[in-house]
Amino acid sequence: MSIFSILSQKPWTSDQAKIDDKHSGKSSSMPLPRVALYVSMVVMGVLFTLFSVAYIGRMAYGDWRVLPEPPLLWFNSLVILMSSFAFHKATLSLKENNNRRTREYLFLAGALTLGFITGQLFVWRELVSFGYFVSTNPSYAFFYLLTALHILHLIGGLIAWLFVVYKSFTAEDESSNFPLSLNLCAIYWHFLLMVWLILFTMLLLT
Amino acid sequence: MSESIIPESELEEVELYHPKSWWTEKVFSQDAKLIAIQYGLTAFAIGFVALVLSWFMRIQIAFPEMAIISEGTYYQFITMHGMIMVVYLLTALFLGAFGNYLIPLMVGARDMVFPYLNMVSYWTYLVAVLVLFVSFFTPGGPTGAGWTLYPPQAILGGTPGQETGIVLMLVSLCIFIVGFTMGGLNYVITVLQARTRGMTLMRMPLTVWGIFTATVLALFAFPALFVSAVMMLFDKLLMTSFFMPALVEFGENLSYGGGSPILFQHLFWFFGHPEVYIVALPAFGIVSDLISIHARKNIFGFRMMVWAIVGIGALSFIVWAHHMYVSGMNPYFGFFFATTTLIIAVPTALKVYNWILTLWKGNIHLTIPMLFCLGFIVTFLNGGLTGLFLGNVIVDVPLSDTYFVVAHFHMVMGIAPVLVILGAIYHWYPLITGKMLHDGMGRFHFWITFVGSYLIYFPMHYLGFIGVPRRYYEMGQTEALYTSSAADLNVFITIAALAVGFAQLVFIYNVFWSAKNGKVAEKNPWKSTSLEWQTPEQPPIHGNFGKELPVVYRWAYDYSVPGAEDDFIPQDVPNEKVKLAEGYTELGVEKT
Known part of the structure; x- marks a missing residue:
């Protein structure tokens, strides 16, 4: 039901009461963790958007210098893309009831994510070795800030990933919510992939 | 007539957390009701600190010859008073305290959907409050940058608290936002997914609508404050130049260069203006319910009230730059923001009409909650009308740095929501404690608070009109510019402020006294x-x-x-x- 049709209801009328009395009380049939993830992703999206707006706003000033583009960033982008893909394959494997394969892809996704974070730290080291410090220019400062923020979100994801790995060992249990957890983890990884790709594009275009 | 055939519950019964020790029952509780009380007590405690700061400031303004506090301390007190009242008291009370207590109960849920996260939210808030409070005792004291924390002066030498105070303020805000986000997720998802059978969104009381919409606003607006706080911390600690332009300080060139203080202002007010409605929307919701209950009449124009809450929430994101007219902007921008500011007055005025029409021919019971609601309506109307003045660029520019603005925002954002909070406490105190608050003390509290507030803020409009500037520690030689009545009025205002402050002590006494000795509700x-x-x-x-x-x-x-x-x-x-x-x-x- 659209927000407009909800807002146009007249809850005091007896006709509407007949409909309302049958309402379950939930606005969506989605499980709670899924709703929580979606709402969280919206808030994170707002956060990254506002940083990006500040980035674009600050770029307009005369002292802005073009950011160097270490080739390692392309490699890192490929790694995080593969990590997201590994999550995708893990969810597909689970659908085929192949738990062993699911777990393998899950481990691969985590390892690739750690690889991406390490790669980003190497990019930082490279920039520092060239004398591009955080205080040298706002473009560098933004680079360090945005990549750090993205890494922090990935670290948060890795904590969730640890729980999912743990659950994967009890996946055969009837009561296990492993499939949902894995699915949500995968969605979060795809989201962070998208965030990275947008940030990377923004960095490239400046 | 409605049928009583009720569908099978689609809501699974929640496995409630059962505390296993005194600590998990009374301190680290996951029960939203106790968390609400913890939020409320913490907010009132830090709010009381802010109230005491205002007494010092008022005494200083009225009796500058006493020099009760120094210039630097005055700025520190202004800053802490403003930030504590807006963020750590009002936001925490409306969303943390009322949100936690009322949402699950009013929508028919057993608790918030994520009780553990809810508990962590409170303790994170407490850490934020403590970090802020600690700044009073650090070298240099708390920041004196003004509650808007504008760079570059916020982090430069010469501004009180430039050493550690500003860092602690920014860190505290970041912690607060993280804590709020955890709570906010709970409030939104509980409203959406944990309502009981038959509780459609449009059957929810307006209190829940107000808190829900304000929480959505906060989830969108607080990230802007987070972004600006983090970037300013970088400027302060890592010498970046996000906001800091090239500067010479005490004859020395600083390493900053090229930054934009205006960028900070845009980010800050992108949070700051919705913040007004983060406080106002729950107040609107609560006051609607209280008026309906104590006038024994259904709320007039229920759907319009919901639309107005949602509409105000949406519009609040496109008016922010009306706080920045004096920063200088393209006249077309000024025109745009003045127009949106005037447009937002439409749904707001609609609510005022509906409250009055609810009262019309109602069976009005002049209970204490109703008195506070009536006080709110006129106060909000007064504050709102002066907002229409200030929303216009040509009126705002000469009035911007005067007491007119102080009067405006204290009426609309200070006294008005506080009257609702107080009315709400008198209303729900019997539910929370099982006792009634003492009626005599309550009426004394209301009349002194209400009349006293007008004695404080009405004269301030006049001070603003004659050009008395705000933020001044003392008028000094500038007194020659104003009539002597300005100084007399300042004395008068201070006496009224102290009387209102005293009435709050009576209220606090009443809250504790009635919990033990009050009439059983x-x-x-x-x-x-x-x-x-x-x-x-x-x-x-x-x-x-x-x-x-x-x-x-x-x-x-x-x-x-x-x-x-x-x-x-x-x-x-x-x-x-x-x-x-x-x-x-x-x-x-x-x-x-």
Whole structure:
């Protein structure tokens, strides 16, 4: 039901009461963790958007210098893309009831994510070795800030990933919510992939 | 007539957390009601600090020859007073305290959907408060940058608290936002997914609508404050130049260069203006419910009230730059923001009309909550009208740095929501404690607070008109520019402020005294329809609603329904169980 049709209801009328009395009380049939993830992703999206707006706003000033583009960033982008893909394959494997394969892809996704974070730290080291410090220019400062923020979100994801790995060992249990957890983890990884790709594009275009 | 055939519950019964020790029951509790009280007490404690700061400032302004505080301390007190009141008191009270207490009870849930996260949210808030409070005792003291923390001066030498105070303020804000986000997720998802059977969104009381919409606003707006705080921390600690332009300080070139203080202002006010409505929308919701209950009449224009809450929430994101007219902007921008500011007055005025029309021919009970609501309506109207003045660029520019603005925002954002908070406490105190607050002390509290507030802020408009600047520690030689009445008025205002402050002490005494000695509250003492009063126990215990969750059959405003014997029908009573008044065959249908 659209927000407009909800807002146009007249809850005091007896006709509407007949409909309302049958309402379950939930606005969506989605499980709670899924709703929580979606709402969280919206808030994170707002956060990254506002940083990006500040980035674009600050770029307009005369002292802005073009950011160097270490080739390692392309490699890192490929790694995080593969990590997201590994999550995708893990969810597909689970659908085929192949738990062993699911777990393998899950481990691969985590390892690739750690690889991406390490790669980003190497990019930082490279920039520092060239004398591009955080205080040298706002473009560098933004680079360090945005990549750090993205890494922090990935670290948060890795904590969730640890729980999912743990659950994967009890996946055969009837009561296990492993499939949902894995699915949500995968969605979060795809989201962070998208965030990275947008940030990377923004960095490239400046 | 509604049918009583109720579908099987789609909501799984929540496995409630059962505390295993005194610590997990009383301190690290996951019960939203206790978390609400923890939020409330913490917010009031730090709010009291801010109140005391204002007394010092008022005494200094009225009696500058006493020099009760230094210039630097004055700025520090202004800053801490403003930030504490806006963020750590009002936001925390409306969303953390009222949100936690009322959302699960009013929508018919056993608790918030993520109780553990809810508990962590409170403790994170407490850490934020403590970090802020610690800044009073650090070298250089708290920041004196003004509550808007504008760079570059916020982090430069010469501004009090430049050493550590500003860092602690920014860190505290970041912690607060993280904590709030955890709570905010809970409030939004509980409203969306944990309502009881029959509780459609449009059957929710306006209190829940107000808190829900304000939480959504906060989830969108607080990230802007987070972004600006993090970037300013970088500027302060890592010498970046996000906001800092090239500067010479005490004859020395600083390493900053090229940054934009205006960028900070845009980010800050992108948070700052919705913040006004983060505070106002819950107040609107609560006052709507209180007026309806204490006037024994359904709220006038319910749907319009919901639309206005949602509309104000949306519009609040496109008015922010009206706080920045004096920063200089393209006249077309000024025109745009002045126009949106005037447009937002439309749904706001609509709410005021609806409150008045709810009162019209109502069975008005002049209870203490109702007195506070009536006080709110006129105060909000006053503050709102001066907002229309200040929303226009050409009026704002000369008035911007005067006491007119101080009067405006204290009326609309200080006194008005505080009156609602106080009214709400008198209203829900019997539910929370099982006791009634003392009526005599309550009436004394209301009249001194209400009349006293007008004695404080009405004269300030006049001070603003004659050009008395705000933020001045003392007028000094500038006194020659104003009539002597300005100084006399400042003395008068200070005496009124101290009297209002004293009345708050009476209120605090009343809260603690009544908890022990107050009259035991009868069940549902205000004869309210909403679910929080229909719990088996009063105060409600862990899990809120006995063995089974209530089922909702009607909206929250069935007061004085023709044909019903009582003048209210609780939301969980089906039509078949409503006692009919003599001469009626069913609700609204008289015997022929």
